[in-house]
Amino acid sequence: MTVRQDIHSSGIPVLCLPCEARHRGVCGALDPDHLARLAKTSSRHKIEPGVELIGDAEAVDSYSNMLSGVVKLTKSLSDGRQQIVGLQFAPDFLGRPFKVKSAINAEAVTAVSLCTFPRAAIERMMKESPELEHRLLKQTLNELDEAREWMVALGRKTAPEKVASFLLMIARNIDSSVGPAARSACFDLPLTRADISDFLGLTNETVSRQLTRLRMDGVIRIENNRHVTVDNVKRLEQRCGGATRNSPLNET
């Protein structure tokens, strides 16, 4: 039931051994001792697509690491207009620390598996281990960078550019072989056309039209409405409206 910690691999709980969050995720901040204590209070969950994770009462005082799948974060206006304000992939940390109330909804868009901790456990851990808070700060800064990148798309890009930018972003997140210099890519869209339109501030009709246009122009191929192939990533990039051209700063 609980986890043995006195085995070879320097005391790391067996459950955590194969977990990606220990490398790229926040758990990487923890030493074996803390990890073991956190593991005792954690539990694994499998979530079906479409299930709401945050947004109605429910399990609000817990946080999770994403182990697989895709989660969308949405905000809505009172008349039903909706905007996706974030997509989270493994091994992101899920949940908004320090906040009394968050006007955000989180929903699984694919099958999702989570490693969930009670709120109190994380908070205790954060007090004891500054490195954990450091990781969290880094992820938050990255999310902020992403959010700002999307703001440019939402405010200033045309519909064709938005759709192209979206495909590129998904390709980079899903098809891990797509480094900055990949020639081609191939992936399953995790989102429906309606979701994509909520992401890009468009209608699903417009998204559909732009996708067929990209298809007609030979930039992408689509099978079964979901599976996308990009033979030449460069051609897709050219349709994204030109990257931000600010002079890069040099920092560490």
Place this chain on the structure above:
Amino acid sequence: MTVRQDIHSSGIPVLCLPCEARHRGVCGALDPDHLARLAKTSSRHKIEPGVELIGDAEAVDSYSNMLSGVVKLTKSLSDGRQQIVGLQFAPDFLGRPFKVKSAINAEAVTAVSLCTFPRAAIERMMKESPELEHRLLKQTLNELDEAREWMVALGRKTAPEKVASFLLMIARNIDSSVGPAARSACFDLPLTRADISDFLGLTNETVSRQLTRLRMDGVIRIENNRHVTVDNVKRLEQRCGGATRNSPLNET
């Protein structure tokens, strides 16, 4: 030149005594000892409107606390289209920690006064004082919340709603008397029409038209193109497109 620290007020450097950043800003995280050490390496600056703070080589390895004024953060596409992705007010912390390069420009839109530290000083301080990183995390989370709030506006609100939302946001940040339940407000717009349009993803013509419409409808009054009076904040709120209606979460 440097700062005496052995005076009454429990060793707080005199320069810091009246500083707002010590209360609501990141400096509140520091004990008198750390504060004194940081104060020794800090310097005050006055910046003219229109001056670029970050974005071209320049002083990239320094961070600042804003003491007064307004700074805009922008991103641009290669063809010149621009989007404001953040506005910062006192006592915000300015600068992106841990990043090799940031594709963001920062520019003073009003006269701005800063308290600037060398990069190394802040980083040393962050290692020694987890509370500092904690504050930074909190500010970053708040900026993320704001960014997401704007994403809804950019993606899903109409031009009239965008302009109304913008005025409300400015009112709340500038006219400090505007609590959540204020009846009226009155402030100087820190941004030109062109800036406002870059903020809202519109053209300056559209912004202008929407402002005159609000004026005609008696929702606002404008003097000298800059000074805005809102007699009835409620009426302005009604034009913001309905707040996000997600069920509030309960956290701390």
Place this chain on the structure above:
DNA sequence: CGACGTATTGATTAGGCTCAAATCCTGTGG
């Protein structure tokens, strides 16, 4: 007072939305 930059106003255009219909996929049951 005159000049320049900023803001407003007007006329026209076009990109993306709305409404509507047809088509495609998926899963289910006979």
Place this chain on the structure above:
DNA sequence: CCACAGGATTTGAGCCTAATCAATACGTCG
């Protein structure tokens, strides 16, 4: 295995909002 139902997606036609292009007014500062 095939037929069918339901939802998702595509496609079409017309409209409307906000962009574009252009001209005028305002405000500030010399």
